[in-house]
Amino acid sequence: MQSMIPPSVAFRRARESTWRELEQLVARAENSSLRRLGSRDVARLPLLYRSTVASLAASRNMCLDRNVVDYLENLTARAHVAMTTSKPNIKGAIRAFFGEQFPVQVRALSGHLLAATLLLFAGAAVAFVLTLDDPERFYNFVPEAYSQGRGPEASSADLQQILYDEGTAADQLASFSSFLLSNNARIGMLCFALGFAFGVPVLYLLFTNGMIIGAFGALYHQRGMSGEFWAWMLPHGVTEILAVLLCGAAGLGMAQAIIFPGRSTRMTNLARVGKQAGTVVLGAVFMFFLAALIEGFFRQLVHDVVIRYTVVFATATLWLAYFTLVGRARRAAKGAQ
Amino acid sequence: MSALRRGKVAAGVAELEDGEQPMYVRVRARRGPQSFREVTTPEGIALRLPLAPIRARAAAFGLDLLFISLVVLVVMFGGAILAAGGMGEGFFMGLAMMAVFVVRNFYFMVLELFFHGRTFGKKAFGLRVVSRDGAPLRAESLFVRNVTRDVEVFLPLTVIIAPEMLWANASGWAIVASSVWLLLFTLMPFFNKERLRIGDLLGGTVVITTGERVRLDDDLCIGTVMRVENQRPVYTFRPEQLDMYGVFELQVLEDVLRPDGFRRQPPDPAMLYRVAERIKAKIGWDHTLGKTHDWQFLHDFYSSLRARRERRELLGQHQPFKKEGRLEEESGGLAVPHRSGHYSAVGLEAVSPTDGHDT
Numbered sequence: 001m002q003s004m005i006p007p008s009v010a011f012r013r014a015r016e017s018t019w020r021e022l023e024q025l026v027a028r029a030e031n032s033s034l035r036r037l038g039s040r041d042v043a044r045l046p047l048l049y050r051s052t053v054a055s056l057a058a059s060r061n062m063c064l065d066r067n068v069v070d071y072l073e074n075l076t077a078r079a080h081v082a083m084t085t086s087k088p089n090i091k092g093a094i095r096a097f098f099g100e101q102f103p104v105q106v107r108a109l110s111g112h113l114l115a116a117t118l119l120l121f122a123g124a125a126v127a128f129v130l131t132l133d134d135p136e137r138f139y140n141f142v143p144e145a146y147s148q149g150r151g152p153e154a155s156s157a158d159l160q161q162i163l164y165d166e167g168t169a170a171d172q173l174a175s176f177s178s179f180l181l182s183n184n185a186r187i188g189m190l191c192f193a194l195g196f197a198f199g200v201p202v203l204y205l206l207f208t209n210g211m212i213i214g215a216f217g218a219l220y221h222q223r224g225m226s227g228e229f230w231a232w233m234l235p236h237g238v239t240e241i242l243a244v245l246l247c248g249a250a251g252l253g254m255a256q257a258i259i260f261p262g263r264s265t266r267m268t269n270l271a272r273v274g275k276q277a278g279t280v281v282l283g284a285v286f287m288f289f290l291a292a293l294i295e296g297f298f299r300q301l302v303h304d305v306v307i308r309y310t311v312v313f314a315t316a317t318l319w320l321a322y323f324t325l326v327g328r329a330r331r332a333a334k335g336a337q
Numbered sequence: 338m339s340a341l342r343r344g345k346v347a348a349g350v351a352e353l354e355d356g357e358q359p360m361y362v363r364v365r366a367r368r369g370p371q372s373f374r375e376v377t378t379p380e381g382i383a384l385r386l387p388l389a390p391i392r393a394r395a396a397a398f399g400l401d402l403l404f405i406s407l408v409v410l411v412v413m414f415g416g417a418i419l420a421a422g423g424m425g426e427g428f429f430m431g432l433a434m435m436a437v438f439v440v441r442n443f444y445f446m447v448l449e450l451f452f453h454g455r456t457f458g459k460k461a462f463g464l465r466v467v468s469r470d471g472a473p474l475r476a477e478s479l480f481v482r483n484v485t486r487d488v489e490v491f492l493p494l495t496v497i498i499a500p501e502m503l504w505a506n507a508s509g510w511a512i513v514a515s516s517v518w519l520l521l522f523t524l525m526p527f528f529n530k531e532r533l534r535i536g537d538l539l540g541g542t543v544v545i546t547t548g549e550r551v552r553l554d555d556d557l558c559i560g561t562v563m564r565v566e567n568q569r570p571v572y573t574f575r576p577e578q579l580d581m582y583g584v585f586e587l588q589v590l591e592d593v594l595r596p597d598g599f600r601r602q603p604p605d606p607a608m609l610y611r612v613a614e615r616i617k618a619k620i621g622w623d624h625t626l627g628k629t630h631d632w633q634f635l636h637d638f639y640s641s642l643r644a645r646r647e648r649r650e651l652l653g654q655h656q657p658f659k660k661e662g663r664l665e666e667e668s669g670g671l672a673v674p675h676r677s678g679h680y681s682a683v684g685l686e687a688v689s690p691t692d693g694h695d696t
Binding site: 023 | 540
């Protein structure tokens with residue numbers, strides 16, 4: 001009797017072999033990888049997938065057999081996941097990141113970067129002037145962990161000795177890794193993450209870090225060792241301070257997205273700005289890594305002040321060129337398309 | 338009282354409301370209060386990806402953490418041996434710190450990149466990272482979602498274990514405030530619908546569960562309609578009888594009739610009898626026709642009802658739930674058992690009809 005047979009019976013009979021074939025392919029892809037499938041299967045997969053997705057759409061409307069609908073929901077989701085989580089293009093992503101995204105996003109945050117820079121230098125200037133005025137204030141600006149015995153009461157010889165410390169290979173490795181773990185990268189990341197807190201911690205961190213630099217500068221300035229101090233500090237400092245500033249700029253960007261969301265909601269704004277700021281912070285982490293390399297090895301191997309200053313100017317020029325020039329051509333080419 | 342009263346389904350029990358007394362039937366374990374990420378394919382069809390529960394994610398993370406600690410321990414042990422061999426204390430410390438740094442920062446990133454959005458822990462618990470927009474997984478997303486892990490997880494861990502390490506020279510209330518603030522980051526998945534971490538939010542990813550596989554069972558109609566030699570049902574129903582029930586009841590009936598669970602247990606005969614009696618009372622079944630075979634009756638009713646509902650759906654006449662009240666019994670109705678010797682042909686001896694229910 002025709003009326004007793006639901007339309008979905010014929011619907012299922014016509015399509016079930018497609019579903020079953022897709023199910024087998026997906027199960028194989030789940031167990032190993034999409035790459036293990038033969039070329040015939042790989043060619044077949046999109047066809048099967050599309051036709052099964054179409055089945056799902058139809059079954060939601062006309063099939064009241066819940067098992068069939070559940071099965072199709074589950075199968076299409078599994079197929080979708082298997083097809084979209086194949087190994088991402090890592091090389092391409094790295095090239096795109098350093099060749100385009102990182103410098104482009106830094107330029108997009110140039111206003112915030114300027115603000116962060118001013119803040120850091122303001123902190124440095126304040127601490128410099130105040131410490132020159134009264135050397136005891138050094139302790140107010142520099143935490144114990146940083147000073148490591150350097151302070152107003154240390155002798156000039158001791159202070160000088162730190163600038164030309166020659167470590168063994170093992171020491172170099174140790175100091176390199178300790179700097180990897182040290183505050184710098186952490187502070188950078190914190191700056192970014194704390195952007196969620198309306199940017200107040202970012203301002204604080206930038207300012208206090210500037211103060212530490214300023215206090216040290218004043219300390220060595222009083223002993224007449226300014227030139228040597230900056231030659232010791234800046235070869236890695238250029239990269240490192242720039243990275244801190246980038247993280248701070250990213251944090252300020254996030255703060256702005258929350259405080260002044262503009263037309264979009266705070267959440268969407270945060271997701272959008274977060275992606276840009278995340279790019280910048282990721283690049284900054286890489287810069288911290290470079291700075292730690294310079295700090296751990298170069299500083300202990302090379303003691304000549306002229307060479308040290310050469311490195312300072314070289315790194316400064318390189319970063320300037322990188323952030324102002326790289327990625328413009330690609331962007332323009334993309335825009336023209 | 339509303340014309341369409343909805344039966345309730347909770348914890349695997351369906352309540353078939355009928356008049357004053359509700360009746361409960363066990364239904365197959367449904368997927369719990371699970372939520373989905375809807376992803377729209379290029380064809381414009383929304384696929385549903387089941388979101389991973391937080392406890393599964395926490396468990397996966399715990400497993401990964403265990404694995405990381407193991408690796409670090411092994412490296413430190415090797416370093417200690419080398420240090421004892423004359424390389425010096427500094428070398429050992431350097432190596433250990435390096436190992437901690439590398440494993441802690443790159444374990445998740447590298448595994449998720451090369452292992453299709455999974456770490457060992459995620460694989461063990463059937464979880465996977467996918468793109469929120471349905472596009473293929475991007476390497477950048479994986480970078481970003483794992484860079485923030487440090488702030489979200491490891492930093493608060495430090496806060497819990499040793500707060501003085503992080504906030505070296507802060508006052509008491511500042512430590513509390515900062516710690517609470519940091520913990521808020523960690524607890525972020527509890528505060529949004531899709532259980533996103535901050536890393537997920539920034540990277541545009543979502544963690545889903547892939548463990549479940551729904552099996553496609555035989556169509557319940559086929560056992561009654563198709564396999565019967567003469568292609569004719571044993572029991573037939575009038576349209577107005579079928580229209581007493583809606584889609585919801587149809588699917589509860591599907592649950593009742595499907596073999597249950599992994600062991601494929603056949604439905605309980607006593608349950609079938611009770612459900613059949615309910616339906617007969619509601620649709621005004623002609624009891625003068627004699628005893629019915631419950632299994633056959635329910636399957637035929639299911640097929641007819643589904644055919645009726647699906648055809649009505651195609652015409653745009655949606656009936657989600659049953660109607661109130663019941664039809665009057667009408668003797669000499671359309672329902673006629675066609676062949677009495679038919680039951681043995683489809684192997685129904687196992688579930689013999691319960692007797693003594695004719696009125």
